[in-house]
Amino acid sequence: MIDTAVSHTPTCKVVNLSPLRIPEIQRNPLAFLQRSVVEHGDFIHYPLGLWEVYQLNHPELIEHVLVTNQRNYSKNTVQYNTLAKITGRGLLTSDGHFWRRQRRMIQPAFHRQRVLGWGQTITNATQTMLHSWEPFVQTGQPLDIDEEMMAVTLNIVGEALLGLDLQAVANKLTHAVLVLLDYVVYRSQQLVALPLVVPTPRHRRFRKGLQMLDDLIDQAIRDHTQGKGNPDTILSQMLMAGDRETNERMTRDELRDEVITLLVAGHETAASGLTWLFYLLSQNPEVEEELVAEIDAVLNGRLPTTDDLPHLLAVERTIAEALRLYPPAWLITRRATAADTLLGASIPANALIIMSPYTMHRHPDFWQKPDQFYPDHFLPASEKTRPRYAYFPFGGGARLCIGDQFAKVEMGLVVTAVLQKYRLQLLPNHPVVADPLVTIRPRHGMMMTIHRR
Ligand code: HEM
Structure with a gap:
């Protein structure tokens, strides 16, 4: 059956929010956003004293902010200003x-052809991970798949980006990135926080993590400038890139900010997507069987390469569906730089705009089975019936994720290689709770046992 999108244009509803509810919102922002759209609809205005906040949950509204009038919407929001404490003026947080x-x-380094060139790196990192699973297969000991995915995606992006000898520095890199992310989560949950110069244990850890990352990046830049580095890494591309309009090159600090941005933006997102995908497959064996049949038919036992991805269409649909139900970037915010009109409603300058792929992706007007894992949502006939911005796991418009192709290739190769060999089963009674941190993470990890096919 094909989706029939019944889209009615939403009108803006004013909802007064008691400040007493702020702790509840901080505790579970995702539950709050979801409840709000159920109770108040797709276009909500919260007048909060000096803050005018608008929650948008309709494709037309989202397209307006991300695409049609995107120049009026900046990233000067708490979400991005907090991230900027570690990513500086990197792509994710800068403006204008x-x-x-x-x-x-940076764009040329993410050209599809270049991304396909990372296929072997992805496959090698995945095979190393699968070898390390063997003792768990034999003993039946469970493994935290979330941790595994965090490690493998960090190895992949670390190698593509810096070409570091990951065996030597992987632990340092993982430690530094996790410390930084921990700080971002902590900071985004505090309404008022001490300045970073105050030497609390968390602040000291944060500064040490940042220093560690700085040192690694310096080492990689030195290697590259001395001709020792791999000339294909994203860092090399960035070092060589001059701006075609101004002929300028990036400074050391700009490079550092971009490298940290790509490490942060490119690792936990893909890891979260993969973890939830393996969870969903463990709960939907019929979908998993379809994937395994496709993988066996296309690969006939050999390792997957990027050339196989266009033939693994069920894999592609399943990844898209996992990113629908658990979009790693569950919240996208913007600040209106000037007054604007949104579907007839006036938006004042400085208004804060909140858009959640999580709630949009579960909107019953646009999805045939909003809360079910149903990869057929992404059959071409179904896709045609949906407005473009009913689905935006990678954002959209000029600020579309620069790594979207990288992430799709990475997820495709990792999932294929895992399913070709193993079946992952959720540990009975393991509590699965979606925690909206920087990305959506399983609060108690994702403990799974691994079984040979
Ligand atoms: C499943 C994986 C991923 C998801 C769901 C994801 C999601 C997103 C989203 C929603 C945005 C837009 C944010 C906004 O408009 O406010 C974004 C931007 C960005 N992403 Fe990703 N991302 C993923 C993987 C990656 C990877 C692998 C990289 C790099 C290696 C990356 C690098 C970036 C960067 C640099 C930006 C900022 C782009 C700009 O504004 O010019 N992402 N991502």
């Missing part, structure tokens, strides 16, 4: 002229 210049310089 500076952002455009950086995007022009």
Whole structure:
């Protein structure tokens, strides 16, 4: 059956929010956003004293902010300002002229052809991980798949980005990135926080993590400039890139900010997507069987390569469906730089705009089975019936995720290689709770046992 999208244009509803509810919102922002759209609809205005907050949950509204009038919406929000404490003026958090210049310089490194060139790196990292699973297969000991996915995606992006000898530095890199992410989560949950110069244990850990990462990046830059580095890494591309309009090159600090941005943006997102995908497959064996049949038919036992991905269509649909139900980037925020009109409603300058792929992706007007794992949502006939911005796991418009192709290739190769060999089963009674941190993470990890096919 094909989806029939019954889209009615939403009108803006004003909802007064008691400040007493702020702790509840901080405790579980995802539950709050979901409840709000159920109770108040797809276009909500919360007048909060000096803050005018708008929650948008309709494809037309999202398209307006991300695409049609995107120049009016900046990233000057708590979400991005907090991230900027570790990513500086990197692509994810910068704005305006500076952002455009950086995007022009970095974009070529993410050209599809270049991304396909990372296939072997992805496959090697995955095979190393699968070998390390063997003792768990033999003993039946469970493994935290979330941790495994965090490690493998960090190895992949670390190698593609820096070409570091990961065996030597993987632990340092993982430690530094996790410490930084821990700080971002902590900081985003505090309404008022001490300045970073106050030497609390968390602040000291954070600064040490940042220093560790700085040192690794310096080492990689030195290797590259001395001709020792791999010339294909994203860092090499960035070192060589000059802006075609201004002929400028990036400074050391700009490079550092971009490298940290890509490490942070490119690792936990893909890891979260993969973890939830393996969870969903463990709960839906019929979907898993379909994938395994496709993988066996296409690969006939050999290791997957990027050339196989266009033939693994059920795999592709399943990944898209996992990113629908658990979009790693569950919250996208913007600040209106000038007043605007949104579907007839006036938006004042400085308004905070909140858009959640999580709630949009579960909207019953646009999805045939909103809360079920149903990869057929992504059959071409179904996709045609949906407005473009009913689905935006990678954002959209000029600020579309620069790593979307990288992530799709990475997820495709990792899932294929795992399913080809193993079946992952959720440990009975393991509590699965979606925690909306920087990405959506399983609060208690994802403990699974691994079984040979
Ligand atoms: C499943 C994996 C991923 C998801 C769901 C995801 C999601 C997103 C989203 C939603 C945005 C837009 C944020 C906004 O508009 O406010 C974004 C931006 C970005 N992503 Fe990703 N991402 C993923 C993987 C990656 C990877 C692998 C990389 C790099 C290796 C990456 C690098 C970036 C960067 C640099 C930006 C900022 C782009 C700009 O504004 O110019 N992402 N991502």
